[in-house]
Amino acid sequence: xxxxxxxxxxxxxxxxxxxxxxxxxxxxxxxxxxxxxxxxxxxxxxxxxxxxxxxxxxxxxxxxxxxxxxxxxxxxxxxxxxxxxxxxxxxxxxxxxxxxxxxxxxxxxxxxx
Amino acid sequence: xxxxxxxxxxxxxxxxxxxxxxxxxxxxxxxxxxxxxxxxxxxxxxxxxxxxxxxxxxxxxxxxxxxxxxxxxxxxxxxxxxxxxxxxxxxxxxxxxxxxxxxxxxxxxx
Numbered sequence: 626x627x628x629x630x631x632x633x634x635x636x637x638x639x640x641x642x643x644x645x646x647x648x649x650x651x652x653x654x655x656x657x658x659x660x661x662x663x664x665x666x667x668x669x670x671x672x673x674x675x676x677x678x679x680x681x682x683x684x685x686x687x688x689x690x691x692x693x694x695x696x697x698x699x700x701x702x703x704x705x706x707x708x709x710x711x712x713x714x715x716x717x718x719x720x721x722x723x724x725x726x727x728x729x730x731x732x733x734x735x736x737x738x
Numbered sequence: 739x740x741x742x743x744x745x746x747x748x749x750x751x752x753x754x755x756x757x758x759x760x761x762x763x764x765x766x767x768x769x770x771x772x773x774x775x776x777x778x779x780x781x782x783x784x785x786x787x788x789x790x791x792x793x794x795x796x797x798x799x800x801x802x803x804x805x806x807x808x809x810x811x812x813x814x815x816x817x818x819x820x821x822x823x824x825x826x827x828x829x830x831x832x833x834x835x836x837x838x839x840x841x842x843x844x845x846x847x848x
Contacts, residue, residue, distance in 0.1 A: 658836065667840035668782070668826065681835055716781055724770055724830050729781040 629730035650719030761827030
């Protein structure tokens with residue numbers, strides 16, 4: 626049973642470009658969470674999605690950031706017009722149900738130059 | 739006040755000793771509690787989860803939950819150098835949002 630998959634693992638973008646991060650949950654999981662982790666800091670919740678629905682986006686900046694989890698295909702975290710402060714590790718986690726344990730993907734390391 | 743608080747450490751224990759990691763949380767209505775291990779440069783890995791007051795044991799790991807005191811801990815028996823990592827406490831709050839502590843860095847000295 627494949628775990629949570631994320632791609633790309635490393636992404637370099639220049640300021641002003643767009644970054645698209647993808648996450649495929651574990652088989653049988655329909656709940657996806659996105660987190661951001663800055664160096665030497667803790668995990669910060671960004672957004673919680675189920676298929677075709679955003680359940681909680683309270684942790685996501687209102688500008689430039691968006692997330693989706695379509696009926697078919699992976700969940701996507703999109704960052705428009707990236708700035709240096711967006712450089713971080715972005716982790717996706719999935720769970721089999723609301724409130725259940727979360728399993729993390731390997732993360733995408735975003736570097737904005 | 740942070741939702742989840744952990745002592746950042748670093749915590750150092752000799753090989754073979756018991757490592758005790760502690761976590762407190764602010765949302766009294768929280769029902770689900772998790773411990774993750776994160777090696778440097780890697781993603782968090784789920785070690786234990788606990789929902790009920792008391793102890794839950796899995797191999798060398800024991801999670802302890804005291805909802806009245808809003809306290810959850812992780813004990814690692816017979817600590818090994820490979821246990822050296824950052825341990826993250828996570829709590830599912832009443833709004834079904836996960837809150838993570840900033841983690842405790844553990845070093846097991848051979």
